[in-house]
Amino acid sequence: xxxxxxxxxxxxxxxxxxxxxxxxxxxxxxxxxxxxxxxxxxxxxxxxxxxxxxxxxxxxxxxxxxxxxxxxxxxxxxxxxxxxxxxxxxxxxxxxxxxxxxxxxxxxxxxxxxxxxxxxxxxxxxxxxxxxxxxxxxxxxxxxxxxxxxxxxxx
Amino acid sequence: xxxxxxxxxxxxxxxxxxxxxxxxxxxxxxxxxxxxxxxxxxxxxxxxxxxxxxxxxxxxxxxxxxxxxxxxxxxxxxx
Ligand SMILES: [Zn+2]
Numbered sequence: 234x235x236x237x238x239x240x241x242x243x244x245x246x247x248x249x250x251x252x253x254x255x256x257x258x259x260x261x262x263x264x265x266x267x268x269x270x271x272x273x274x275x276x277x278x279x280x281x282x283x284x285x286x287x288x289x290x291x292x293x294x295x296x297x298x299x300x301x302x303x304x305x306x307x308x309x310x311x312x313x314x315x316x317x318x319x320x321x322x323x324x325x326x327x328x329x330x331x332x333x334x335x336x337x338x339x340x341x342x343x344x345x346x347x348x349x350x351x352x353x354x355x356x357x358x359x360x361x362x363x364x365x366x367x368x369x370x371x372x373x374x375x376x377x378x379x380x381x382x383x384x385x386x387x388x
Numbered sequence: 389x390x391x392x393x394x395x396x397x398x399x400x401x402x403x404x405x406x407x408x409x410x411x412x413x414x415x416x417x418x419x420x421x422x423x424x425x426x427x428x429x430x431x432x433x434x435x436x437x438x439x440x441x442x443x444x445x446x447x448x449x450x451x452x453x454x455x456x457x458x459x460x461x462x463x464x465x466x467x
Contacts, residue, residue, distance in 0.1 A: 275445035276395055276465075326400035340396065343403060343443045 237316030247287040248303040253277035257297045265293040272339045307363045316383045345375040395445040407438035410450045
C-alpha cells in the first residue's frame with residue numbers, strides 16, 4: 234500500500250465554515266482569512282483550514298460572514314502517491330481526471346456514499362479529504378478495502 | 389441520471405434529494421392549502437421540479453426535465 238497511496242491525517246488543524254451575509258463582499262471575506270486555506274463549498278460558503286488558530290476570524294468578519302468552528306467536526310486526510318487518484322475515483326462520482334479536476338479544484342461530493350469536501354493540493358497528485366469525524370472510521374475501512382484492488386495483478 | 393447543478397457542475401443524481409413540482413405556490417388562504425400540499429399533476433412531458441443538492445452545495449435548484457425521456461434542458465437556483 235505504501236508505494237501506491239500514502240494516507241495521513243492533517244492533525245492539529247483549525248477548521249471553520251464561513252457563510253457570507255446577504256450582500257457581503259466576497260473579496261473582503263477571502264482577504265480576511267490571511268494565510269489560511271479557503272475552500273469554496275457553495276455560493277457564499279467556504280471551509281477555512283489553517284495550521285494557526287482561527288479564533289479571531291469571527292471578529293475579522295463581523296457583519297460580513299457567519300463563522301462556525303468545525304475543528305472537532307471534520308477530520309482532514311491527505312492522500313498522495315501514484316495511486317491516490319485511482320483510489321479516490323473508486324469512490325467518487327465526479328471526474329478526477331486532470332482535465333476535469335486539477336490543483337486548486339474543490340468539490341463537495343460523496344465518496345463511497347459518505348459526504349466529503351475534496352480538494353486537490355498539487356499535480357503530484359495530492360488530495361485532501363475533509364469528512365465528518367463520525368464517518369472517519371467507516372471511511373478508513375473503505376480505504377483499506379479498496380487498496381488491494383489498486384495493486385497490479387501479478388501472475 | 390446526471391443533473392447540471394448551477395454551482396457544482398454536472399453531478400450524479402444520487403447526490404440530490406427530489407422534492408417535486410416547482411409550480412405550486414403557497415396560497416394566502418387556508419381553503420386552498422389542501423390542494424397546495426397534496427394535489428399534483430402527473431406530468432408526462434416537460435416540467436420544472438425542485439431538487440436539493442444535499443451532498444453538494446446544499447442549494448435548492450429548479451430543473452427543467454422531460455419526464456418521458458429524462459432529458460434535462462437546464463437547471464437554475466430556486467431563489
Ligand atoms: Zn450543487
